[in-house]
Amino acid sequence: MTMRDERQESWKIQVPFHLDYCLNCGQAFRWKKRGKHWFGFINDNLYRIEYDESNKTIRTLRIPGDSVRTTADYEGENRLQIERYFGLNDSLSTIRESILSNLRENGYNWFALKFEEIFSKSLGLRILRQDVWEVTVSFLLSTQTNIPALEKKLDALCRLFPENEVRYDGESFYRFPKKGTLALLCEEDYKRLGFGYRSAWLCQLVRRFSESDFHSLRTETYERKLSFLLTFPGIGYKVAHCILLFGYSVLKAFPVDIWISRWIKEVFDIEGAHDQLATWGQTAFGEYAGYAQEYIFNFCRNLAPGGREI
């Protein structure tokens, strides 16, 4: 591995962007921070990324792996893939105005002001464009699991396959295993990793997941996407909405987890099942309800008193 095999690019970002929030708000679980650098995979290529807030500059380094095809070989392609992955084409001002006008139309004027504050506190948080397979497996395993525990589960799973290893600076990083690779495992293997009752779900998913089905789902309607996902054991409304939002960029998807349902109860005094609260969220926040949800989640979990502080 020589230095000129590594592709470095840096450029100024002209829109609001917050790298830490993007990678640390519970939508992706395998990015690792080492000092100022984040390490993770985009389209199966390992990247080292840092963002300098003071001069709005992102610095990226693509780290060559041994056995993966090079998907970013010409000048500028790294940048295009990175911009797409981080949702830099989403207009946050448009999204913000859409959410606020929906709140007002629904009679939540009193809350619109609060939401402006929530939005400005997490400004630059963006919905990532992740691989659907990895998102599906990750959120299938997320049930009744806190985020640090989920990250450990996924790490343990990835480490089973040394062929996916990419080394850099004395540390090993692993590409996420493909469906065909996971098909080599059985339920007992998953239980040994501590997946518990989710092991059987994952076996079913690996057996039934069809790359073409999940790909062609992109052109289906919202309702058909949702009902298809719900046919898998272990995928209920919450997990399905996460797959829609983080895997299919369906920006009106509104995942209702324990943080969000507690927050809705506290602020609006509304309770209900996951699907009812999801519908409520989509009505209240509109076509970008998923963005509203993520800003609220980041606010509750990372920024509010009692939250985690990044």
Add this chain to the structure above:
DNA sequence: GCCCAGGGGTAGT
């Protein structure tokens, strides 16, 4: 030990 976690399935109303 206790309580909780980016919930889902199911049996009983």
Add this chain to the structure above:
DNA sequence: ACTACCCATGGG
């Protein structure tokens, strides 16, 4: 359709 209860496991 709604509810209550169970489900494995790890972290704080």
